[in-house]
Structures are given as structure tokens and as C-alpha cells.
Amino acid sequence: MRYLKVIMILTLLLLLSCSKSGDIKDLNDLNGKTLGIKKGTVVGDLALGVIPTAKLKFFPDLDEMLIDLHRGGIDAMVDDVPALINLAAKKPGLMVIDRLITEDDYAFATAMNRPEMKAVVDKVINDLKQDGTYDAMINRWFPEVGEPGRMPEIRLEARNGILKFGTAAVTEPFAFFDSSGKVVGFDVEMAHYVARELGMGIEVKNMPFRSLIPNVIAHKVDIVGGCITITAAREKHVLFSISNYKGGVGALVKK
Helix, strand or coil: CHHHHHHHHHHHHHHHHHHCCCCCCCHHHHCCCEEEEECCCCHHHHHHHHCCCCEEEEECCHHHHHHHHHHCCCCEEEEEHHHHHHHHHHCCCEEECCCCCEEEEECCEEECCCHHHHHHHHHHHHHHHHHCHHHHHHHHHCCCCCCCCCCCCCCCCCCCCEEEEEECCEECCCEEECCCCCEECHHHHHHHHHHHHHCCEEEEEECCHHHHHHHHHCCCCCEECCCCECCHHHHCCEEECCCCEEEEEEEEEEC
């Protein structure tokens, strides 16, 4: 009789374990699951377009979302892929699902009446890709494991004035504050190369992400960057450079 009870308990435990979702390895595995989404973004709508039966739970930032993922309150975090890759590199036990929810191009933007500025940014991006600097930047800012690298020293001469670069320092590893309080990152480094090409110094102006496009339209800054997606709606108001990073929206889960 005792052995029969043991067998029944083991059978029940097996059934319970089989009823769980198991490892999440594809976007389809997230149907019916709970996704963490940042407030004030369209990411939730994009996710439901691909994962229609998912449930959404909203958070003010990625840090709180990550805590809830570890607690089991959500099954995945949905956000810009570069931010998720950055988290997965720094936090063991996390991975970004290979298939993306959307695939997007990121770029710099300038005012519609400044085609000469767009031309310079395009040239810099092409030059960086051709001389190997771009690959070094990718390795530095998007490591497979660990923290992003350090900002290199880039000598600038302000003989032609100061380039005003607008960014939101909350888009690690594109633009963020390092331990010394300086704004660094992939797009920040690239903006320095633009300034060098122009023979200018640089002023990095940190501002809310939603104000980047309005500020460049109003000529309060010369260019803006920092995980800015090229969209048809934005192209009506600003000139985008060629793509400097291919990303999109993805899902981060526990391994």
C-alpha cells in the first residue's frame, strides 16, 4: 500500500511538471504567456501582432521588469533587441529568442533642410564599416558576455565650431552614463567620428527620448541618435542617415 502511494505521488508530480510550459525557445511558445512591456511604448501592440494570445504587464523601466521576470511574474521581457542583448550579456541565465517580433533599422536624424549633414553622417558610417572600426565598435559595445567596453579617446578639433548631438542616455549600449557620469555608448562614439569628420568639437545633450525628433526639427541640436528607429511617420519630418544598426523588437526569457 505504501509503495502504491509513492507511485501515485510520483505520477502526480510528473503530471504537474508536464503541465508547465517548459523551456521557451520560440515566439510561438509565448502564446498565452505574460509579457513585460515598458509603459508608453507601442511594443505591446507589436507583440500582440505576432503573439496574439499573450497577456501584457506594464512596467516603468527594464530594471523592474527584470526583477519580475526572475520572480516568475512574467514569462518574457519584450523591448528593443540591443537593450535585451545587453541584459543577457550581463545577467547569466537569460537569452534573447532568435526570431524577432519586428526587424528595424536604427539611424541618426537631422533636420529636413540639412541634407549636407545627412551626407556627412552617411559617409562616416560607410567609412567606419570599410576600415574595420565599425566591427570593433560592435565588439566593444555589444559583448557576448559582460559589460559594454569603455569609450575610446577620440581627438577632436573645434576649428569649425561645436556639433550639438542630442541623445537619451537611457538606451544602453547606444547611449548611457558610465561610472564617471559621462554619456557614452555606440551612437555617442559614432557621433564623435561625425564631429571629427566635420572638424568640430562635440556637445552631447542628454534629453528625454520623446523630445529627440522635435529638438532636431527645431534646430536645437544638429543631429540626434541613440536607438532611433527609421519609420515612415518620422521620415515625413526628419532626414535619416543610412542605417547604422539593424535591430528590432525581441523577447528575453530565462534559459
